[in-house]
Amino acid sequence: MTNFVHCRGCGHQIHETAPTCPKCGAPQAVASQLASTTHAPLAGTLGPYGSIPWFRQRWALVCMFLVFAPAAVVVAWSGEIYYLAGTTIKTFPKSAKIIMTVITALLLIALAGDDEAFQxxxxxxxxxxxIGLSIRK
Incomplete structure (x- = not known):
């Protein structure tokens, strides 16, 4: 069975033996020390998300979505968004990104109009x- 880990630079899934990330080129010198984040328990010394950047974590996406939804959509479409499910890290499916995009488009259309009820x-x-993003399992 092939094991994958997340890149230390961008969070992209790569093979555990890759010396560098094919997406961003970041060196993966300690990639073998990290557990596979899709099926194995988390590494205890790096926090619950391991070495995944803060802006790729669900809590940051929810905050961005509430404050400035277009920024959250850009971050979501520029890479994977991760969340904890028990003791494993999972990624958001493409359908969640599509729903976020539609909701953001609806908001922008509402802000362009004069109808207060629609806004x-x-x-x-x-x-x-x-709320839906924050309680997703």
Missing amino acids: GFAGMTIIGGA
Whole structure:
């Protein structure tokens, strides 16, 4: 069975024996020390997310989505977003990124219009989307 780890630079999944990341070129000198983040328990010394950058973690995405939704969509589409499920790290599926994009487009359309009811609906949709992202398992 092939084991994969996450790149120390960008978080992209790479093979555990790769000396550098094919996506960003970051050296992976200690990649063999990290456990496979898709099926194995987490490394205890690096925190719950291991060496995944903070902006690739679910809590950061939810905060960005509430404050400035277009930034959250850009971050989500520029790489993987990770979340904890028990003691393993998983990635958000493409469908979650599509839903975020649609909600953000709805918000931008509402902000361009003059209808206050539609703007309120779009704002509540953003809040509901953020809650949905935060409780996703």
